[in-house]
Amino acid sequence: MKLNGMLPMWLVTALPTWLVVFIIFYALAALYVVIKSKEVRKFLAGAFFVSSGILWYLWITGTSLPIVLPYAGTISVGTPDISGQRAIVHFILFLLCFYFGFINSANPLIKQLVRSSVLGTIAMLALIFIPAGTVNYSQGWAYAVTFIICSAAYAVYLAKYDPALLKRRTEAGISHEEAGISHEKEFTQKVVLALLFTACIVLVVLPPLDFRFGWSLMPWQASIIGDALVACSFYIFYLVSKVNTYAAANIRVEKGQKVISTGMYGFIRHPMYFAALFLFIGTPLALGSWWALLLLPWFIPILVARILNEEKVLVRDLPGYVEYTNKVRYRLIPNIW
Numbered sequence: 001m002k003l004n005g006m007l008p009m010w011l012v013t014a015l016p017t018w019l020v021v022f023i024i025f026y027a028l029a030a031l032y033v034v035i036k037s038k039e040v041r042k043f044l045a046g047a048f049f050v051s052s053g054i055l056w057y058l059w060i061t062g063t064s065l066p067i068v069l070p071y072a073g074t075i076s077v078g079t080p081d082i083s084g085q086r087a088i089v090h091f092i093l094f095l096l097c098f099y100f101g102f103i104n105s106a107n108p109l110i111k112q113l114v115r116s117s118v119l120g121t122i123a124m125l126a127l128i129f130i131p132a133g134t135v136n137y138s139q140g141w142a143y144a145v146t147f148i149i150c151s152a153a154y155a156v157y158l159a160k161y162d163p164a165l166l167k168r169r170t171e172a173g174i175s176h177e178e179a180g181i182s183h184e185k186e187f188t189q190k191v192v193l194a195l196l197f198t199a200c201i202v203l204v205v206l207p208p209l210d211f212r213f214g215w216s217l218m219p220w221q222a223s224i225i226g227d228a229l230v231a232c233s234f235y236i237f238y239l240v241s242k243v244n245t246y247a248a249a250n251i252r253v254e255k256g257q258k259v260i261s262t263g264m265y266g267f268i269r270h271p272m273y274f275a276a277l278f279l280f281i282g283t284p285l286a287l288g289s290w291w292a293l294l295l296l297p298w299f300i301p302i303l304v305a306r307i308l309n310e311e312k313v314l315v316r317d318l319p320g321y322v323e324y325t326n327k328v329r330y331r332l333i334p335n336i337w
Helices: 009-014 017-036 038-061 080-103 108-132 138-161 163-169 187-213 220-243 271-286 291-317 321-327
Strands: 065-069 073-078
Touching: 038 080, 080 108, 108 138, 108 187, 138 163, 138 187, 138 220, 138 271, 187 271, 187 291, 220 271, 271 291, 291 321
Parallel strands: none
Antiparallel strands: 065 073
C-alpha cells in the first residue's frame, strides 16, 4: 500500500506506510494540543523564532545541509534557497504563535496593534516574495526590514506617548468596524481610499516582478537612497504626531479638536501626505525598479483629490481652519502647491 496525493513523493516512497500514518496522526495530535494549550503556543513561538533565525543564517551564508530521515538516509539536500523559503514559513508561524500565545489576552489596543502588525508583515512579505519567485532578493529584504523597524519604532512611540493617536492610526483599512473605507462619510473619500489602496498594492508588487523578469538595471546605491526615503517618511510621521494628536486615518473632526499651526503645520497644511510622497518614491527605488516610478503620476491626483475634499470638511467643521489656510498657503509641497 502506498500513500499519495498531498504528501511529498519522497516521503511516500522513502518511508514505510506505518511510519507515514504515524507522522500524520502525530501532526494532528500536535495541532490539537497547540489549539488547546496557550503554554504550548508560547513554547512554539520561541522554537519557531530560533529555527527561523537558524534558517536565515543558512540562507545568508549559502550553506547547504543534507536532510536525513530514519529508514531512508539522506533523501535530499537543503539548499540556501530552500532554507530561505522555510525561514519565511517559520517566521510566520512564530508571529502567529506569539500573537495567540502572548498577545491574545492583552488589552484591546495592544491586541489590535499586534494583530495588524502581524497580518501586515505577512501580507508585505507575500506581496514582495511571491511575485519575485524567490527569497534571494536582497533589495526586498532590505526594504522589508527598513519598513518593519521604522513602523515598529513609530508604533512604540505612539503606544508610550499618545495611545489615543495610536488608536486613530490603527483604524485605517478597507472595512474596519470603526473606520476604513466603509466609515468614510464622503463618497469621494470612499472612491479615493479604494484607489489609493489599489495603487499601494501595485506599487509593492510591480518591483518584485521587475526583479524577476529583469526589466530594470538599477545600481545598489539607488536602493539605499530608497530605503533612506522610506525611513525619512516615518520620521516625518513622527514629527507630525508630536504636535497633532488628531491625525486620524480617516477624515473627521472630533470633539475638542483644534487647528494645529506649529511644527511642520507651519509650512504645509498636510504634512502626513507630504511624508507619504517620500514613501511612494522610496519604495520603487528601494526595491530596485525604475518602471515602478511611473506609478507616481497615479498617486498625485489621488492625493490631490483627497486633500481637496478633506479641506472642504475641515473648513466646514473645524473652527479657525479658514484663518489657518490664509496663514499657511501651501497644501502639500512647499512653494509649489
